[in-house]
Amino acid sequence: DCNKAAHTPTKLTVCYHNGGHYDFHFLLRGFAKLKHAALTAASAAPEKDKPSSSVAGRRKLRTFGVKELSRRVQKVKLRSLVNSLPKAEIDVLRDCKVSILQRSGESILTLDIGRLRFIDTMNFCKAGLGKLIESHKRSALKAVNLRGESPASGLERAFPLTSSRHPVLKHAQGSAGGTDAVWEALLRKLPMPWSYFADCGAFNKPAVWPLECYHSELSGRCSEEVFDCYLALDITAYADLMQIFREHFYDTHHVDPFLYPSLPSATWDSVLRDITQRGARQLHLITDVNVYKAVKASMMGGLCTVFRPHSEANFEGLESFDADQPVKRCLYMDINSQYPHAMTKHLPCSGGERVSLPEDSAKRLAWLHETLDGLSLHEDALETTFLVFVSYDYPEEVHEVVDFPSPCRLSIPPSEVGPYAKDAMRRGRPVEKLIPYLGMHRCEGIHGKRLLFLRNHLGVRIWEVHEAYAFESHPVLRDFMEKSYAYRRQLKDEGRDTAQGFVKLCVNSVYGKTVQNQEKYLNTTHYFDPVSFSRAQADPAVADFNTEIFEPDAFLGTVRRVRSAKRNVNRSPVQVGWAVLELAKLHLSIQYWVGIKATLPKVVIGDVDPVPLLAEANLKLPVEFDLIGDLDVVEFERFYRGKISEPALAKLRQLRGKLGALSNECSKHAILSVVCLAVKKYSILLDSDVQIQKAKGVPEIIRKQVRHQEYLRIHEENAIRYDASTQLRSSQHQIHAVEERKKTYGVLNDKGFQLTKEYVRSLGHWRNAFLGLWRRIEGRADLFNLIMEFERGPLPPMRPEWGQPVRELMKKTRR
Structure with missing residues (x-):
């Protein structure tokens, strides 16, 4: 049936x-x-009789260009x-x-x-064909090295269609020299003068063209035979890779992905199939338009901001080590699969309903605090998920220590970005963005558990409750996510990088389907x-x-x-997508405030090695640090044995690659320098001259040319860089090569109050506005409170224990 x-x-x-x-x-x-x-x-109509010769003679002859x-x-x-x-x-x-x-x-x-x-x-897979081939080739060679086989045998198994159908390999299989050299030459990147390859007449030209035609060193011939050889490789290797992806997806989920237009569509059907087969609680769509609008209005995505534009490491062993300066180490931390981890939690699966609240604002606040007291941050057994719309802010006393406040949707005018960035802001219009904000968050929709953390740990003041909605919640996606992530870790440990990359794409694509906006779709x-x-x-x-x-x-x-x-x-369970976003922000806040900040109050500057500290913190804090990551476990234990206790080492083995753990992205290297020019434009210099650069919106060909020293120059000079690049554009379904010149790099931080090139404060800080006035009344808390009470009214009710963790953190940083 x-x-x-x-x-x-x-x-x-x-x-x-x-x-x-x-x-x-x-x-x-x-x-x-x-x-x-x-x-x-x-x-076409039947052919008419030919006109008479006299009529034909009177016709005027036409000429054509x-x-x-x-x-x-x-x-x-x-x-x-x-x-x-x-x-x-x-x-x-x-x-x-x-x-x-x-x-x-x-x-x-x-x-x-x-x-x-x-x-x-x-x-289905964003990487280019060349990168996919290279990644799959590395995986195949890694496997044959472990088994002691010849490279050709491993490549034949990895690329079965190429091995059986490529014309060059078919002829080489019977030769005395074997196919090792053929495979090596075939999978090597061949430079081609595409810009000068206009038509088939190029096959009759000399095999070697002028160097400027290649824009790289010449390493091969350009003839019709070579062209056909590599064209065949593109086709057969592409077929191999897509078949590998298709077989892995089908073996795992029993769904053919190529019957769908995109990977999220195929994966979402796989999720629904898994839920149905397990007999789990079904997902329900929102049918109440008011609930739907409330969920959509409260959706806020990720947050990217810059709090310290530049930092240079200073520790013993560096050539530039200065013993007179404080020891400084930098960490590049990341959460293992943040969104998939959030999808393992209890998620709202019902259509939701509005909560009937009292008319009196004081009674509404009392209801909210009573509801929050019944929630738990560290126990995932919540049967009801609350979406509450509240107005809240951060007390002025914690502004100095809260360097990563919760995001707020704002349009920031040039007058509020600080003196250093005002000139850059005047060139553009304010655009609504997610801003880390210490000021008043007005009528903001927030998950009940995230609001509980902000109240209890950071001491936010909740001024008013506007409305609330309740959803039944169950861990409907937990089984699918945990099985997929475990399978990906297994493939990664086996060295099958291509296959694990495909599984990673599948897992990460589920979230996008839950927030798909179909309101403006047209036929x-x-x-x-x-x-x-x-x-x-x-x-x-x-x-x-x-x-x-x-x-x-x-x-x-x-x-x-x-x-x-x-x-x-509506065909998407948007309440699930909203909860994933909220739980991801909550998990990040817990990792940051309860983990990193509690262990290393001065995150970037410290007098001790952060790795042993973070390892021991795994035994004491309710957060988890994966410090081994992709390192060899035996090598890690040999290096840190004696510095880290045996219980902490055992804990690290358990946390290696764990879903949701905070991991060290640069575990194999030491970070020497970090430069952040703007949001999502930064460069990290590691030892052995390894560099990591991110530059959103900059063409790849330019990103590869700009190195760390150029980032540092732009930061030091507050400079603006313009670059020209050629992009393919289509107009009326005709492809054109268009050369564009635009601004690519510059120092612009519109998500913070930047005083100098090195110092940034959070927006909404009480010192940012009317700076001179605050300096005059500093130390006069009674006068300050009178001024603020006249502006916003009397303070809401607060308990002494709310915000106690952040006040303890203030004492640590002052010491």
């Missing part, structure tokens, strides 16, 4: 890597031309091709349906032409006939229309309609 809905797929899937931004445009334009020729052939003549010849060839087809095939071509699923603009997700479905595998219909396109525009449900291809021999028009009421509904 469970398979009554099963059916044979009616479409044949064809895969392209990056087809949505490149190949599909050529397919669509080619089909538009064929469709136009087929429609013309089907509607070279481009016009070429176009007409191509049109005749295409029409001749269509006319040569049987009538039945012309009818199929004429009646062939086209369906395009577009992400935005001309970016195509899937392209359906008749029974063929073209998908873009970049929606799109495509027309290859101008007459039908014009008629379709009169439909009252039309929201928009445009012509994408408008040429003498091809036409494509698009009409977008508002979806019918039966289809225009």
Whole structure:
């Protein structure tokens, strides 16, 4: 009975890597031309009698330019091709349906032409084909080295389709020298002069071209044979990698991913299948529009900000070590799979309902504090999840120590970013962002457990309760996440990097499906006939229309309609996505305040080695540090034995790779220098001249050229860097190479109050506004409280124990 809905797929899937931004445009334009020729052939009138010679003699002879003549010849060839087809095939071509699923603009997700479905595998694995091949090659060679086999045997198992079908390998298998050298040469990156490779006439040119054609050192020939060799490799190796991904996904989840337009769609169906098979509590969609709007309004994503733009390490063993300066070590910490860890918790699975609150504001506050007292931060056995809308802020006494406050959605004008960044802010308009904010968070939707942590640990003052919603909660995704993560760790320990990378993508894609916004989705219909396109525009449900291809021999028009009421509904459990975001922020706050700050009050500056401190903290704190990470366990124990107690070492073995643990991302290296230019633009210099750079919005070719010293120069000079790059753009489904020059790097921190290039305070700090006035009344707490009471009213009720942990932290930092 469970398979009554099963059916044979009616479409044949064809895969392209990056087809949505490149190949599909050529397919669509080619089909538009064929469709136009087929429609013309089907509607062609019978040939009329030839005109008399006298009439023909009076006709004026026309002359054509070279481009016009070429176009007409191509049109005749295409029409001749269509006319040569049987009538039945012309009818199929004429009646062939086209369906395009577009992400935005001309970016195509899937392209359906008749029974063929073209998908873009970049929606399943973002890496380029070259990186995928190199990663899979390393994994294969690592395995054969352990088994003592020849490299060729391992590569043949790793790339079975390439081994059996590539023409060069087929000829080399019977040779005396074997295939080791062939594999080594075949999988090596070959430079190609693509910018100068205009047409097939390039095959007749000399094998070696001028160096400027390659923009790199010459390491191979460019001839027709070499071109065909590496074209075949691209096809066969691509088929190998996609088949590996497909088989792993099917063996794990029993779902064929290539029957879906993207990885999140396939993984989400796998999650629902897992929930159904286990007989677990089912997920319910929100049916109350007010609850839906409340959940959407309270969604806040991740937070990225800069609190210390530049830091240089100073410890014994460095060439630049200064014994007169404090010892300084830097850590690069990360949470192992933060969102998958949040999805193992109790998540809201019901549609939710509004909580009836008292009319009196004081009674509302009393209800809230009583509800929060009934919650627990460290026990995941919550049956009811609360979404409360409150107004709260941080007491002025803790502003100096709270350097990572909770985020608030704000638009920051230039007057509030501090004197150092004002000039940079004047060049742009304020945009609403998530800002770490110490001031008043007005009517902000927040998870009950996260509000409990802010009240008890950081001492936030809750001024007003506006409304509240309750959801039934269960760990509906825990089993799927834990099994998938354990499988990924197993693959990683076995050295199967390509396979574990695919599993990682699957696990991380689940969250995106829970917050998919379908409110503005439209139904799109495509027309290859101008007459039908014009008629379709009169439909009252039309929201928009445009012509994408408008040429003498091809036409494509698009009409977008508002979806019918039966289809225009919420299909995503947005309450789950909201809870994942909230629990991830809660877990990060606990790791930061209860873990790092409690162990190392001065996170970046300390007089002791942080690794032994963090190791011992695993035995005392309710947070977990994974300090081994990707290091060899035996090597780690040998180095730190004597510095770390035996119980702490045993704990570290258990935490290696654990889901949700705080891990050291640079466990194999020492950090020498850190430079943060702006949000998501930073550089980390490690020993052995290893560097880590992140620069969101900067083209990859430029990111690879900019090194740590350039980051440091821009920071020291408060400079702005502009770069030119060439990007592929599509217009009317024609690909163009466009050269762009834009600002790529600069010092702009609009998420903090930056006084100097080295010192940043959190926004909302009581010292930021009217700085001179606060300096005059510093030490006069009674006068300050009178001024603030006149501004905001009397303080809300507070208990002495609320905020006690952060006050203890203040005492540690002062010492």
